[in-house]
Amino acid sequence: MSTPPPDEAPRHEATLLRSTVVTANLRRLTFGGSGLHGFASSSLPDERVLVHFPTEPPHARSYTVRRYDPSAGELDIDFVLHGHGGAAQWATGARPGDRVRLSSASGWFRPPGEIDWLVLIADHAGLPAIGRILEQVPHNLEVRVVGHTADPRDRLRFTSKARVAYTWLPDADTLLTEVTTAALPAGIGYLWCAVEARTARRIRSHFRRTLSIPATHMHVMGYWREDKEEWERRYAAVSDRIDAAMGDAMIAGKDFEAVRDAVDDAMEREGL
Numbered sequence: 001m002s003t004p005p006p007d008e009a010p011r012h013e014a015t016l017l018r019s020t021v022v023t024a025n026l027r028r029l030t031f032g033g034s035g036l037h038g039f040a041s042s043s044l045p046d047e048r049v050l051v052h053f054p055t056e057p058p059h060a061r062s063y064t065v066r067r068y069d070p071s072a073g074e075l076d077i078d079f080v081l082h083g084h085g086g087a088a089q090w091a092t093g094a095r096p097g098d099r100v101r102l103s104s105a106s107g108w109f110r111p112p113g114e115i116d117w118l119v120l121i122a123d124h125a126g127l128p129a130i131g132r133i134l135e136q137v138p139h140n141l142e143v144r145v146v147g148h149t150a151d152p153r154d155r156l157r158f159t160s161k162a163r164v165a166y167t168w169l170p171d172a173d174t175l176l177t178e179v180t181t182a183a184l185p186a187g188i189g190y191l192w193c194a195v196e197a198r199t200a201r202r203i204r205s206h207f208r209r210t211l212s213i214p215a216t217h218m219h220v221m222g223y224w225r226e227d228k229e230e231w232e233r234r235y236a237a238v239s240d241r242i243d244a245a246m247g248d249a250m251i252a253g254k255d256f257e258a259v260r261d262a263v264d265d266a267m268e269r270e271g272l
């Protein structure tokens, strides 16, 4: 669904209070300090902030606010320790007293009124948002979680009032096959998906083109990009053709989702 671009400027200084092991490759960092006093939660469970890390050169990446407790003045972010990348490395070595800066918060999870079911699809990076979604949903909802993590020890089960069924897949390809072949539950529902960017593109295409699901009934987002450095190199070589596809769609008066289709198609054509 189309939403205004989020405000990404650093607005709040957050001081690391403690670090907790969630699973083998997931670390919860709890932030606090007076810099968080003015933090305004969006209350959306896939609430995202841009975290500005105190590194040289400067580095900033999107993360989910796993928990925000205004009375305690605490904010949790769960970091996947994927082994490379400035954010993951900072989280691995962070000590109490270390500081980051956070943008204001925004989110996308907006089911259309009354629904019977939710299907939540994620890899490791999307699990913090799924945890927060499941903690908030009502008891009368049927929820399916379809997920994969590179390390099976990172498969999480979350507290929820709803009836939740988990399907864990070994990798992104089997997750894509599962999502594009499994029937959706009966009734009215909402699909939320946060996975690697190319997989996300293919899942969105299936929901939109094969199943004709309206944009109001789904949110599909790429949370990270496999082999990003090589992808950026290949993207730079064809970016004029991607830009042209986007420009043509905009000149033709297409809406946000149709422009996104045109860009996605151009990426597929270019092997991106």
Ligand SMILES: Cc1cc2nc3c(=O)[nH]c(=O)nc-3n(C[C@H](O)[C@H](O)[C@H](O)COP(=O)(O)OP(=O)(O)OC[C@H]3O[C@@H](n4cnc5c(N)ncnc54)[C@H](O)[C@@H]3O)c2cc1C
Binding pocket: 048, 061, 062, 063, 064, 065, 077, 078, 079, 080, 081, 082, 084, 085, 086, 087, 088, 089, 124, 125, 126, 128, 129, 222, 223, 224, 225, 226, 227, 228, 229
């Ligand atoms: C809205 C939103 C919410 C997000 N919430 C969370 C969250 O709560 N927790 C979380 O851990 N991540 C979350 N992410 C994903 C996170 O922003 C990316 O994983 C980010 O790329 C990590 O930055 P980095 O500096 O560690 O690596 P980068 O500098 O971005 O990338 C360096 C290398 O690491 C690889 N890489 C990056 N991320 C991953 C990964 N997850 N698994 C394997 N390889 C990877 C890249 O392919 C690249 O080769 C979220 C993303 C979005 C868009």
